[in-house]
Each structure stands twice: as C-alpha cells, then as structure tokens.
Amino acid sequence: MVKVSNFGRTASVLTVSAAVALGLAACGTDSAAPVPAGTGAESSVTGTLSGAGASSQDAAMQAWIAGFGAANPQASVQYSPDGSGAGREALLAGGVQFAGSDAYLDEEETAAAVEVCGPDGAIHVPAYISPIAVAFNLPGVTDLNLDAATIAAIFRGEVTAWNDPAITGQNEAVELPDTAITAVHRGDESGTTKNFTEYLAEAASEKWTDKASGEWPAGLPNGESASGTGGVISTVASTEGGITYADASAAGSLGKVSVLVGDTYVPFSADAAALAVESSTAVTGEGRPEADMAMDLDRDTAESGAYPVVLVSYHVFCTSYGDQQTVDLVRAFGNYVVSDEGQAAASDAAGSAALSESLRSRAQAALETIRVRS
Amino acid sequence: MSSKSITGEGGAGRAGDKIFSGITVTAGCLILFVLFCVAVFLMWQALPTFMADPADISGGGGFGRYILPLVIGTVIAALIALLIATPVGIGVALFISHYAPRRLAQGLGYLVDLLAAIPSVVYGAWGMTVLAPALVGPYNWLAENAGWIPIFAGPASQTGKTMLTAGIVLSVMVLPIITSLTREIFLQTPKLHEEAALAMGATRWEMIRMAVFPFARPGVISAVMLGLGRALGETMAVALVLSSGGLIASLIRPGNQTIAAEIALNFPEAFGLRLSELIAAGLVLFLITLAVNVVARWIISRHKEFSGAN
Helix, strand or coil: CHHHHHHHHHHHHHHHHHHHHHHHHHCCCCCCCCCCCCCCCCCCCCEEEEEEECCCCHHHHHHHHHHHHHHCCCEEEEEECCCHHHHHHHHHCCCCCEEEECCCCCHHHHHHHHHHHCCCCEEEEEEEEEEEEEEECCCCCCEEEECHHHHHHHHCCCCCECCCHHHHCCCCCCCCCCCECEEEEECCCCHHHHHHHHHHHHHCCCCCCCCCCCCCCCCCCCCEEECHHHHHHHHHHCCCCEEEEEEHHHCCCCEEEEEEECCEEECCCHHHHHHHHHCCEECCCCCCCCCCCCEECCCCCCCCCCCCCEEEEEEEEECEECCHHHHHHHHHHHHHHHCHHHHHHHHHHHCCECCCHHHHHHHHHHHHCCEECC | CHHHHHHHHHHHHHHHHHHHHHHHHHHHHHHHHHHHHHHHHHHHHHHHHHHCCHHHCCCCCHHHHHHHHHHHHHHHHHHHHHHHHHHHHHHHHHHHHHHCCHHHHHHHHHHHHHHCCCCHHHHHHHHHHHHHHHHHHHHHHHHHHCCCCHHHCCCCCCCCCCHHHHHHHHHHHHHHHHHHHHHHHHHCCCHHHHHHHHHCCCCHHHHHHHHHHHHHHHHHHHHHHHHHHHHHHCCHHHHHHCCCCCCCCCCCCCCCCCHHHHHHHHHHHCCCHHHHHHHHHHHHHHHHHHHHHHHHHHHHHHCHHHCCCC
8 A cells, every 4th residue: 555655656746747847848938928717618728737635525536637638638637635735745845736635735835835836825726615414323313403512522422312401402393312322433534524623623612622633532532433434424324323424425314413503503505515615714824825715614603504514625726837838727627626517527426515606706716816937 | 318318307407406596596585675675664764753752743642652552452453363263263174174074174175265365345344334233232241241341341332343343353354364274284194193093092082182283283373373464464354343542441342443454544644744653653563573473483493393394
C-alpha cells in the first residue's frame, strides 16, 4: 500500500512536470489575452491538469473527470486522492496545479502560496458540499428531533438509552423504546468526522469540550467505531439502537435526525445544506485575494432552514499560472465543476448538494480572476 | 562412446551447477537486499517522529505513549488467534494424517488449504456482518456471568465488534497455515518409529504422543510462528471487524487497536508528521515480527536433535 501510493505520487508529479515543461515550451510570451469564460463553450482547451487532495470528493471528482473529458476530448484531468493535507502540500510545492481540500489554507500556507502562485496567492472555490446526516436504527422511528447538546451527549456516552428524558423531551409525539444507545464513529481519519466534531464543538460548546479533529477524540471510551462511511452505516444498520454520522447520501433507509437550528428542527436536505454554506462568513486576511471563497461555516447559525452539519470541500487554484494554456484549462475545469452540469454529475455520483445560484456566480467570478503570470 | 557421453554430461553438469548456484546466490542476496531496503525506508521515513516534540505526536504524550497501546493490542489479537488456532490446527492435521480414511483426508486437506486462498477483506466482511452480530448474545451472557474476570467485564458491545471477535476471525485465517504445515510434518514421522511404538503395545494416542509429537515439535513451532506472523501483520480483517479505541482490558467491549489496522485506517488522510508516525508504527511492527522469528529460530535450534535432518 505504501509503495503503490508513493509510486502514484511520484508518477503524477513526473507527469505534471512534464506537462508544465511542454506547456512552457509551446507558449510564447504574448499570450496574455483574457479568454471569455463560459461553461460549455471551451472545447478548445488542451493539456493535462493534475490535482491532488481530499478523498472526500474523490467520487465526485471521478464524475467530473469523466464529464469534463467528454466535453473536452483534447484535455484530461488527473486527481490523486492522497488526503487534503497532502494535496495542499503538493500544490504549494508546485507538484500539482490544483488541490482538493476539506480545509482552507492556513496563514502559513497562504504565505507560502504567494511564492508559488504569484502575488495574489491561491484562491478557494467550493466544489463539493455534502450534508452529514445523523442516522440511527430504531425500528418504526424514521425521524427524531435533537439539539446539538443532546447529540453531543449521545456521542460522549452520557445519554445511554433511547428513552432518556433528554431525547423524549424533544420528541413527545414519538414512542421511544428503552433500547441502549450504541454510538458508532469513524475509526479512520476523515473529513466527515472533522466537520461533525466541528459542529458539536461550536453548537454544543459546553458539552463537547474536545477540539474538532479528523480523528475521533481518544478520550471517549464508550463509542464503537467502524472504518469508512460504508462501515459505520452497515454497523448501525445491523445494530438496533445504533446511531452514527455519515454522508447523507449513504444513510439510506436509516432514521435521520433533524437538528435544532434557532428554534426550529431542520431535517437535512441539499437545499438546507447549501443555505448553511451561503450564510457562512468569508475568511479574510493578508494574502487572501478579494474574490477568494474560503469560508468559516457558522455551525451555531440561527438562520432558519439552514442545516449546519455539512462538509465543504474546496478546489484550491493558483491565481496565476505560467502560461495561457494552463490558465484556460484551469478555468474550463473550474467552471465545469461549479456548473449545473458538473454539480448534477457530482450529486448523481456522490450524493452531494448542488451549489446555490449565488455561490455559483461568485465561484465563476473567482475563477475569472485567474491570470497568466506576468 | 560411453566415456564421451559421460564427460559431455559432466561438462553440461558443471555449467548447470554454476548457473544454478548463481541463481540461488542471487535469489538469496535479493531477499536480503529487499529486507534491507524496507528497513532503511521505514527508518528514514520514521525519523521525523523521533525528532519531533513529544507534544506534537498524536495523543500528545510522545511516541512511546502512542505506540504502546497499539503494540499491546497487536499482541493480544495475535495471542487470541493462536490460542484458538493452534489446538484446532494440530487436531485437524492429526485427523488428516493419522485418523481419517485416505480419501477423506485428501479432500479435507484441499478444503483447509482453500481457506488460505480467501482474501482477508472477505474474512473481514464476514466477521463484520455475520460473526460479530452473532456473538452479541454470547458476549452479553459472558458479561453477566463472567464479568468479574477483567477480560470479560461488561457492558458488552452491542455490535459484537470487539477484540475477541477480531481474534476469532484471525484464528480462522491462520488455521490453514498451521494445519497444512503440521500435517506435512506429521506425515513425515518415520514409519518405523510409529510401528515400533504400536508393536510395544501402545495405543494410537500413545503412539502419537511418543513417536509423532517429539519428531514434529520443531516443525509445529515453526508452523505456529508462521501463523503468528500472519496474525501480527493482518490488516484488512482487523480494520473491518474491530471497533477500535483506547486500550482496555475487557475483550468484549469496544476498544483496543492493532498496529496494522491503525496504519491502514489512517494512512489515506495522513501527511507530514502523522504519516511519519504511522510509518514509525510500521517499523515497530517490523521489529516485533523480526523478534518473533528470531525467538522461533532459537527454539527450533534448541530442539535440533529431534529434527528429521539427522
């Protein structure tokens, strides 16, 4: 496993450097003319675009690669799902032209990006929005209302039976059995865990005292674990009284929790997730371009109808590339991903939520700022 | 004519000798070289972990604190597997070699060997979806009736995905290794020894105890050690079956983790120091396996007088 993956990385880096070298050789200096941006118009882009990063968007990425390749037979995209951190590292080392990442570049990385990507640094475009469902297995119960504090208490092993007053108090219409609660978390490191714990840490800060992290806090001895989204879902599906968190698309026929936002309970939906992303605050700071879409999700939002348990995965691009060919290719791919067509492909392949109209136009404007390095 | 053909053959034989010894020497050196490369790779990649500030290591207590529970978990899983698989494996091997009718013995031998060909992920899926749920009842019973023994302390896992389940799955996986090796060794017991024992009036069990076991002991030990190697290094099955967590004495509660499964679960998203930590964990597993093999060799060399070679 180690060897294969390393070989893959080396191979992709080699391919990238070869492609870059070819591109540089082929392009003159006078090709800085801006290219009109559109979604389906550029069938003229050529070359190979290489990316690396989050495995969360790998399924969607495969759909994007297939869709983009079909529309642009001269161009191809490679993506190596090495993990968000490895993807950002590869981008900042100049090994790939874009990174897929569940987290935006931190300050140190932003500073490094200026050196690799030119004076404006790197730019984030949200590409993949996936609501995380809190799913449970109780025969006859399909929907439960819970607030963040109760969810935190359940996953900390403090609420241990389904008929605990903390749960029944919020669900007076539902007949709950005295079945023991079996909370199941991810045993492997994952962006889903990171976003879920981030939600708990912010929305239930008095209950959830651990830091948000991709790895489940080691100090919680009561939980069960399983590997991968498939693992947690199948474990809960075969365990009466089980509860877990997972990509909403995988939750299937399990019961789902509606979470308390403001003073209403919101069931997860693609629209509710997109709304939560839209109402988040933009990250600003030195080295971040104006059009950048890096954002801090407001997990504690009171926005009615927003579903704050959501994972956002970005595509991180440079704001400038060495030659026009690469710029065209990057823009064409970026635009395809955020287009209706691209988002629908991702939603079919990975069950993600489509970007809202306003997020899409902002993303297109952000991609528009990518230029040839002068 | 005859002398000609002899010298001719002799010449070809010498050339053949040279080629063959060349091939074997190359093969022998190659395996050492590969092993050396693996060791160098592990040490090189693991180096940052040992240089890093202990507070930066997962868990915040330094590498020792991080790796110790994993080492213990790995050893526990392998021990459970061996405790179950060794007696069963020897029993099956004896049945095939000394008790079963020849026809049945052959068929059974094939079947056991077939067990070794099943991919570990299939064992893992079986353990996760079939075995674990089936063991929830027995675990609950154990927690209620034997809960005073620390390893059976409750409350039992309601998914059945525990260290004991992982050990049972592992035991099924090492069973074919132990069975086929010991079977071959039991079959090599000198017929004269067996017949002599029977002629002295020994029952069949006494014959096996007096003639077969002493002869086979070093072979059985190497078989068990090979099985142990597989159990220590098994990744997918444990990753799927075990509900991992912190170190815990009870075998029927969720918790514990093995090195191989820890690496498999966290490798895909690991980078920087975390990656180095996982590779350092791999290095530790490498050393454990090496130590196990050295000990096995030592035990076998102590029992040399029984080996079939002399």
